[in-house]
Amino acid sequence: MQIDDYNNAAVFSQFPVYGLNSAEKQAFLQQRLNWLTHHHATHCPEYARLLTCIGEVNSPMCNIEHIDQVPPVAARLFKDYGLKSIKDEEVFRLMRSSGTSGRQSQIYLDADSAKLQSQILVKTLQHWLGKQRRPMLIIDAKETMQNKNGMSARAAGLQGMSFFGRNHCYALDENMQLRIDEVKSFIEQYHNQQIFIFGFTFIVWQQFIQALQSLGLKFNLQQAILIHGGGWKKMQQQAVDDKTFKQQINAQLGDVSVHDYYGMVEQTGTIYMQCEHGHLHCPVWSDVVVRDINSLAQLKNGQQGLLQVNSALPTSYPGHSILTEDLAVIHGEDDCPCGRLGKYFTLHGRVPNSQVRGCSDTFS
Amino acid sequence: MTEINTDKLAEAFVSALAIDAAEVTDELAYSQHPKWDSTAHMVLVAEIEAAFDIMLDTDDIIDMSSFAKAKEIVAKY
Numbered sequence: 001m002q003i004d005d006y007n008n009a010a011v012f013s014q015f016p017v018y019g020l021n022s023a024e025k026q027a028f029l030q031q032r033l034n035w036l037t038h039h040h041a042t043h044c045p046e047y048a049r050l051l052t053c054i055g056e057v058n059s060p061m062c063n064i065e066h067i068d069q070v071p072p073v074a075a076r077l078f079k080d081y082g083l084k085s086i087k088d089e090e091v092f093r094l095m096r097s098s099g100t101s102g103r104q105s106q107i108y109l110d111a112d113s114a115k116l117q118s119q120i121l122v123k124t125l126q127h128w129l130g131k132q133r134r135p136m137l138i139i140d141a142k143e144t145m146q147n148k149n150g151m152s153a154r155a156a157g158l159q160g161m162s163f164f165g166r167n168h169c170y171a172l173d174e175n176m177q178l179r180i181d182e183v184k185s186f187i188e189q190y191h192n193q194q195i196f197i198f199g200f201t202f203i204v205w206q207q208f209i210q211a212l213q214s215l216g217l218k219f220n221l222q223q224a225i226l227i228h229g230g231g232w233k234k235m236q237q238q239a240v241d242d243k244t245f246k247q248q249i250n251a252q253l254g255d256v257s258v259h260d261y262y263g264m265v266e267q268t269g270t271i272y273m274q275c276e277h278g279h280l281h282c283p284v285w286s287d288v289v290v291r292d293i294n295s296l297a298q299l300k301n302g303q304q305g306l307l308q309v310n311s312a313l314p315t316s317y318p319g320h321s322i323l324t325e326d327l328a329v330i331h332g333e334d335d336c337p338c339g340r341l342g343k344y345f346t347l348h349g350r351v352p353n354s355q356v357r358g359c360s361d362t363f364s
Numbered sequence: 365m366t367e368i369n370t371d372k373l374a375e376a377f378v379s380a381l382a383i384d385a386a387e388v389t390d391e392l393a394y395s396q397h398p399k400w401d402s403t404a405h406m407v408l409v410a411e412i413e414a415a416f417d418i419m420l421d422t423d424d425i426i427d428m429s430s431f432a433k434a435k436e437i438v439a440k441y
């Protein structure tokens with residue numbers, strides 16, 4: 001592997017999704033993340049100011065020796081500032097986070113970064129779904145996709161996933177109620193194929209599984225796969241954990257392997273899929289660090305703290321290293337019983353009141 | 365590479381993207397034409413699959429970034 005290759009998307013997008021060990025990944029991401037830090041410091045004035053504020057322009061932070069050292073940007077800064085490293089006329093797509101309260105994150109993509117994100121998302125999901133598209137049951141309403149006012153995170157998620165399906169069936173109507181006849185005839189038609197079901201965790205639970213339960217309807221799917229994401233906050237309010245969720249799905253739908261995923265609009269294209277052992281896995285283009293909530297010092301495996309996500313992808317906005325407001329525990333690297341390489345972790349809710357301290361406080 | 369029915373492919377583009385037949389040239393590219401966005405892309409995929417009675421895989425969908433590319437991909441099947 002040549003050093004230049006580490007910064008060539010055409011090369012690194014072909015890396016095996018869970019196939020580089022710690023040392024190989026370090027070699028790749030150190031080069032790439034350093035390049036991205038320089039790139040954004042050069043093209044995004046606010047980001048350069050942030051680095052200056054923490055004293056890091058032309059200092060070791062711009063030229064880190066270990067991938068854990070990249071200076072993260074607090075996720076909320078994408079709500080407060082239009083952070084981008086491209087010219088206005090190069091903006092190809094504006095992505096907004098979902099969320100009913102407060103301001104939304106705004107993520108600016110040019111055509112190249114949108115393309116790279118799609119490629120990496122597809123590559124990652126091909127690992128789980130195969131290359132053949134499957135009959136797809138979407139646990140949402142068609143109307144969700146049709147908001148032309150900038151794409152919501154939910155719509156972007158649905159759209160990204162819909163590439164993996166064919167003969168798409170939307171299980172819910174515009175009022176988010178079960179379209180029972182459509183679902184029945186879809187399952188009747190494709191019951192002996194490997195159906196792909198996708199939806200947001202709470203919507204799958206409340207609008208689909210519970211609706212089927214109240215109707216007393218069960219199906220007997222074969223080798224189906226359900227991918228769901230979007231967080232557990234509302235599930236915890238109903239005291240439903242991962243295990244219960246999976247059990248109820250199998251009871252209602254039959255043979256379905258259920259995989260949670262974690263991802264965010266600030267790093268679209270990077271997706272952390274849950275393996276058979278309940279662990280979220282970093283793909284080769286991404287790495288995570290857990291930090292103490294107060295001191296932001298890096299924590300050890302097994303300790304719970306704030307999750308920092310590093311990604312090789314973002315070139316059009318300075319989002320290659322983000323400090324999230326999510327709590328996580330890293331359980332190990334390269335040694336999950338499922339055999340996939342890279343770090344693996346679990347999530348444990350959000351920081352109360354989302355009061356994350358950090359460099360960003362000096363930002364305004 | 366087998367010869368494909370370019371007219372049929374062009375029709376699929378016209379219908380899926382709701383554009384004029386004159387706009388369908390080799391240079392027509394995803395993300396460069398305002399009507400060829402990701403939503404239209406899935407409609408286009410379905411249209412091409414129906415027209416040629418083929419099943420594209422996920423690599424094809426990502427690679428199909430221009431009319432010229434689409435011709436290559438359809439010819440594989």
Ligand SMILES: [Zn+2]
Nearest residue numbers: 275279336338
């Ligand atoms: Zn695993």
